[in-house]
Amino acid sequence: MVIPLAWYLIVAAALFCIGLYGALARRNAIGILMGIELMLNAVNINLVAFWRYVRPQMLTGQLFAIFVMTVAAAEVAVGLALVIAIYRSRDTVNVEEIDLLRG
Amino acid sequence: MLLPILFIFFSIAVLGFALLVVTTRNMFHAALFLVGALFGVAALYILLEAEFLAVVQILIYVGAIATLIVFAIMLSRNMMRRDIRAANDQWVEGAVAAVLLFALLVLVLSRASWPTVTAAAPPDAIPGIGKALVSDYVIPFEVASVLLLVGMVGAIIIARERE
Numbered sequence: 001m002v003i004p005l006a007w008y009l010i011v012a013a014a015l016f017c018i019g020l021y022g023a024l025a026r027r028n029a030i031g032i033l034m035g036i037e038l039m040l041n042a043v044n045i046n047l048v049a050f051w052r053y054v055r056p057q058m059l060t061g062q063l064f065a066i067f068v069m070t071v072a073a074a075e076v077a078v079g080l081a082l083v084i085a086i087y088r089s090r091d092t093v094n095v096e097e098i099d100l101l102r103g
Numbered sequence: 104m105l106l107p108i109l110f111i112f113f114s115i116a117v118l119g120f121a122l123l124v125v126t127t128r129n130m131f132h133a134a135l136f137l138v139g140a141l142f143g144v145a146a147l148y149i150l151l152e153a154e155f156l157a158v159v160q161i162l163i164y165v166g167a168i169a170t171l172i173v174f175a176i177m178l179s180r181n182m183m184r185r186d187i188r189a190a191n192d193q194w195v196e197g198a199v200a201a202v203l204l205f206a207l208l209v210l211v212l213s214r215a216s217w218p219t220v221t222a223a224a225p226p227d228a229i230p231g232i233g234k235a236l237v238s239d240y241v242i243p244f245e246v247a248s249v250l251l252l253v254g255m256v257g258a259i260i261i262a263r264e265r266e
Contacts, residue, residue, distance in 0.1 A: 003110050003150070005219055006212055009115045011147070013208035015121055015140075022125030024197030025190045027230040030130055030175055034137050037168065038121050041144045042174055044156075052151045053219045059231050065156055066232070069163050070214030071249040074169050080175040081258035087179040088264070096191055 008049035015044035029083045034074060035088045042073045110150055117143035130176045138169045151237045152224035155232060 015038055022035025044065040051061025087093050120140035125132045141164040148157035190197075223232065236244045 002221070003107055005217060007110065007114075008151070010209060011118065013205055013212065013226050014118055015144075017205040017208075018118065018121040018125055020113065020204060021194075021197050021201035022121075024200060025194035026125065027188060027191040028130055030172060030179070031125070031133060031189070032129075034124055034133060034172065037164070038124065038140065038185055038237060041141065041164075044160075045147055048148055048151050048153045048156060050217075052153065054167070056220065056222050059228065059235050062153055062156055062228070062232060063235055065153075066242055067247055068107060069159060070251060073163055073168060074250050075170060077254050077258040078261065080171055080223060081262035083175055084178055084262045093179045101152050 004102055005049060005053040008053075012042040012045040012049070015039075015045065027096060029086070029095050029096050029098070030080070032095065033079050033083070036079075037072065037076065044068055056102060106150065110147075113143050113146040113150065116140075117147065126189060131173070134169060134173050134176055137172065138165055141165050141169060153228070155229045 019035045019038030019040075019042060022038060023032050024035075026032045026035060047061045047065045047068070051059070055061070083093050086098055090098060092098065117140050120136045120143060123136040124133050124140060127136060141160065145157040145160040145165075146153070148160060
């Protein structure tokens with residue numbers, strides 16, 4: 001029995017929504033970054049599932065997933081560097097206390 | 104009959120680990136659950152016959168990104184003992200938004216139909232990816248390398264201790 005495409009899409013949608021909740025509801029800035037990583041993974045599952053089920057002879061889906069991973073690596077490196085810099089100057093990584101730009 | 108069972112097992116593992124990632128109080132445990140979720144996604148890639156991506160997923164996400172997150176958690180350690188609550192004041196709105204988005208996506212997915220084909224996965228996918236990266240996709244490939252370099256230099260500059 002072949003697994004239907006919709007199963008993968010629903011799992012990816014659920015993973016995306018869990019990541020969205022993490023990005024919206026976490027107090028810790030690193031927790032927010034983890035939520036974003038989950039969302040990016042959900043997108044990658046979608047890309048690979050569409051590659052496998054709709055256009056298996058073209059590799060566009062897999063290549064896009066590779067580029068998403070590359071961007072995710074750069075994003076998490078810069079994001080964590082920002083978190084560490086904020087922690088050094090403000091002694092917290094709680095996003096509710098990081099309000100330098102509040103008017 | 105084996106494939107759907109494996110799919111359901113790994114899907115439940117991924118979603119369960121992901122829920123733990125966003126709800127656990129201890130950030131260090133959350134990072135370990137994130138590793139579990141990323142391994143589960145790699146397993147889903149293998150079920151989709153994208154073996155190269157599964158290996159890349161484990162190398163980049165588990166090997167590099169998860170390690171980096173663990174380092175950052177250890178460097179900002181006093182957060183772990185002071186932070187009692189895991190969620191901020193807008194977690195109810197966040198949960199409502201996430202559930203509504205999921206309901207919308209399921210509604211759309213249940214009505215859509217895609218032109219799926221039952222062709223087997225190409226046996227030469229990995230050489231194909233290599234060739235595509237240096238022919239059709241050479242510009243994104245080069246831009247990605249510059250992006251990684253800029254990201255690395257930027258991360259070092261931002262996180263560096265200033266005298």
